[in-house]
Amino acid sequence: DIQMTQSPSSLSASVGDRVTITCRASQTIPTLGINLNWYQQKPGKAPNLLIYGTSNLESGVPSRFSGSESESDFTLTIDNLQPEDFATYYCQQTYTTPFTFGPGTKVDIK
Amino acid sequence: EVQLVESGGGLVKPGGSLRLSCAASGYSLGGYWMHWVRQAPGKGLLWVARITSDGSRTWYADSVNGRFTISRDNARNTVYLQMNSLRAEDTAVYFCVRVQAQRGRSFDLWGQGTVVTVSS
Numbered sequence: 001d002i003q004m005t006q007s008p009s010s011l012s013a014s015v016g017d018r019v020t021i022t023c024r025a026s027q028t029i030p031t032l033g034i035n036l037n038w039y040q041q042k043p044g045k046a047p048n049l050l051i052y053g054t055s056n057l058e059s060g061v062p063s064r065f066s067g068s069e070s071e072s073d074f075t076l077t078i079d080n081l082q083p084e085d086f087a088t089y090y091c092q093q094t095y096t097t098p099f100t101f102g103p104g105t106k107v108d109i110k
Numbered sequence: 111e112v113q114l115v116e117s118g119g120g121l122v123k124p125g126g127s128l129r130l131s132c133a134a135s136g137y138s139l140g141g142y143w144m145h146w147v148r149q150a151p152g153k154g155l156l157w158v159a160r161i162t163s164d165g166s167r168t169w170y171a172d173s174v175n176g177r178f179t180i181s182r183d184n185a186r187n188t189v190y191l192q193m194n195s196l197r198a199e200d201t202a203v204y205f206c207v208r209v210q211a212q213r214g215r216s217f218d219l220w221g222q223g224t225v226v227t228v229s230s
Contacts, residue, residue: 034214035214035215036214037216039217045222046221046222046223047155047217047220049216052213052216053213053214094209094215094216094217097160097169098157098171098172100157101156101157102154104154104155
């Protein structure tokens with residue numbers, strides 16, 4: 001199985017900040033990025049797709065969200081953090097089953 | 111409105127069974143592979159099962175393999191998860207999810223979830 005790790009596990013930030021969350025897979029697979037996705041989840045709600053294929057913004061998602069890859073590290077960046085962005089963020093690989101998620105990064109208000 | 115609506119959750123004793131349903135509305139479910147994902151209280155997301163658009167192939171997480179069965183009825187626009195031999199560790203919110211094969215196999219549409227509690 002491909003294990004996904006995320007860092008940090010939590011962070012505190014202020015409105016207007018830039019936030020970066022990193023995700024790494026336990027195996028180095030050159031094409032993993034095609035199947036690397038990011039989700040946002042708020043308490044009591046289902047997750048919501050933000051980014052698919054490392055860097056493609058899902059329709060309707062604000063452009064302050066972006067994704068990238070560098071040397072097998074996948075990054076979700078939120079520019080100009082807004083009050084509605086305080087939530088938990090998960091990366092996910094859909095390269096092969098089981099489709100594993102990272103443990104999540106909780107972004108809360110400083 | 112395009113949505114998925116799960117039902118069938120509840121309280122069940124260890125060793126018992128439940129069948130979850132996921133009804134799609136606003137679109138034809140038949141063109142999509144579908145998944146179930148669960149989330150234990152206070153925990154992260156765990157992929158549970160997958161089924162092809164025609165129902166001919168299925169895949170399962172090791173933790174549920176042999177106990178859970180995913181199926182679908184495209185005529186009824188519904189996906190199912192039959193859960194047998196339930197254990198306390200199966201307690202979770204269960205989400206039905208649609209997959210976009212052309213977009214990184216991303217999970218683009220989620221149901222609201224149905225709560226399963228396994229307890230004596």
